[in-house]
Amino acid sequence: MPPINVIRNALVAGSAERRPAVLWALASLALSMLLSSLGTSIANVGLPTLAQAFSASFQEVQWVVLAYLLAITTLIVGVGRIGDIIGRRRLLLAGIVLFSVASLLCGVASTLGQLIAARAAQGCGAAIMIALSMALVGEAVPQARTGSAMGLLGTMSAIGTALGPSLGGVLIAGFGWRAIFLVNVPLGLLTFLLARRHLPVDRRGPQTERAGFDTLGMLLLALTLAAYALAMTMARSHFGPLNIALLLAAAIGAGLFVRVEVRATAPLIDLAIFRDPGLRAGLAMSALVATVIMTTLVVGPFYLARALGLDAPFVGLAMSAGPLAAALSGVPAGRSVDRFGAPRMTIVGLIGVAAGSCMLSVLPTRLGISGYLAPMIVITASYALFQTANNSAVMTATRPAQRGVNSGMLGLARNLGLITGASVLGAVFALAAATPDIATAPPEAIARGMRITFAVAALLAAIALTIAVASRAVATRPVRDEFSVGK
Known part of the structure; x- marks a missing residue:
């Protein structure tokens, strides 16, 4: 289905006058x-x-990917806060321009160093686009359709993830590697023109809500996150003294960040917002579920190739089933959230992720490829429902002045989960397989690693489900207490 039709179907309500502008x-x-x-x-x-x-x-070209991910991870909260201060529409337009220009610089880079630097700049633009796209939903879409809009954004994210490998392969085969970056330039221009023309103009809030920016807090948070991300991403081959030093630096940085934020007159993150159990639960669940999703991406290719003996094209085809399921279920998930409520659909989504993980730890070794694909579709479709419901719950409960930073924290929680999943559960897989080299491990070792790793993933999903149930119980308790007092 063309993206514009997906968008049109996502917003079937609203006045006739507003519908084209919202679309x-x-x-x-x-x-x-x-x-x-x-x-x-x-x-x-x-x-x-x-x-x-x-x-x-x-190892050197891997920094083309790492530079992009590190830039997003370290900056996503800070750029969300900057958007709250100077205007989200204005900063989003700047982020789209930065992303597009950096894509052009990637395409014309003559050295690997230039390409990595341009990719870092491209990641800065992507951080702005991710954080502020979710934050602007509350201003661009009627509140009754927030779930549908969040579902659409999740669908487009899944489409981009699924489309990337196949589109990249076609572009490289036909035009060379530069085309995988240059293709973003016309798309970025189109995005900029649509955003500039149709997004609502920033409304200047009260002066108290437009306080100065916490530069020291931003720097400390960025360095802390960079240290943690590097420790995790560099741990794929072995976990040595450098990784331990980076984790120690991250822990010290986190302590300094909290101390600075407590004393700041205009903190980057108002730590008082963490008193909200709904926000705490939403961030924790997002990180846990992202860890599970990354596990499917890390373990899946090895299992399909080594245990099931599939050739590379069939591995890619099987791996695309998950993102495709997420893309197709995003908009229906949004409608379900609008109809049945975010808390209920969060729980339903987590049940699906936990059930799919349990199935992946048992079925593939018995049923082969069908035993792999069916649980994967369950997990990714359930993830689309969870992400839509969780994002909707957090963003609808957020004050307008905090939408940018809260959106950034949701993106940060997801990125940290992805990084942790790739490192920690990747290590669990290697240990469970009990082999020095996963790439040459026998099928039975890979199957054993698969079972144990997804048993751990199911446990993480169960923890997230417990958090969701407890959070819903806390949220409904004051209503019952107030009713009892009234009687």
Whole structure:
């Protein structure tokens, strides 16, 4: 289904006068999410070609991907806060321009160092686009359709993730590696024109809500997150003294950040917001579920290739089933959230993720490829429902002045979960397989690692489900107490 039809179907309510404006405003936000997710997945497929083009090792060209992810992870909360201060529409337009210009610089880079630097700049633009696209939903879409809009953004993110490897392969085969970056330039221009024309103009809030920016807090948070992300991403081969030093630096940085925020007159993150159990639960669940999702991406290719003996094209085809299921279920998930409520659908989504993880730990070794695909579809469709419901619950409960930073924290929680999943559960997989080299491990070792790893993933999903149930109980308790007092 063409993206514009997805957008039109996502918003079937609203006045006839407003509907076209809402449609095109949402189209610009959807394209922002599409481009940012495409920027992640399309580069992975080009790493072998880049290694050959620049006569570099895999470890060196891997920074083409890491630079992008690190920029998003370290900046997403800070840019959300800047949007709250100077205006979200204005900053989103600047982020789209930065992303597009950086894509052009990636496409014309003559050295690997230039390409990595341009990718870091592209990640900065992507951080702005991710954080502010969700934050602007509350201003561009009627509140009754927030769930549908969040579902659409999730759908476009999934489409970008699923489309990246196949589109990247076609572009590299037909036009060379530069095309995987240059393709973003016309798409970025279209996104900019739609956003500039149709997004609502920033409304200047009270002066107290437009206080100065916490530069020291932003710097400390960025360095802390960078240290943690590097410790996790560099731990794939081995966890040595450098990784421990980076984790220690991250812990010290986190302590300093909290101390600075407590004393700041205009903190980057008002720590008082963490008194809200709904926000705490939403962030924790987002990180836990993202860890499970990354596990499917890390373990899946090894299992399909080594245990089931599939050739590379069939591995790619099987791996695309998950993102495709998420893309198709995003808009229906949004409608379900609008109809039945975010708390209930959060629980339903988590039940699906936990059930799918349990199935993945048991079925593939008995049923082969069908035993892999069915649980994967359950997990990813349930993830689309969970993400839509959780994002809707957090953002609808957020004060307008805090939408940017809260949206950024949701993105941060997801990114930290992805990074942790790739490292920690990747290590669990290697340990469970009990082999020095996963790439050459026998099928029975891979199958054993698969079972144990997804048993751990199911446990993480069960913890998230427990958090969701407890959070809903806390949220409904005051209503019952007030009713009892009234009687």
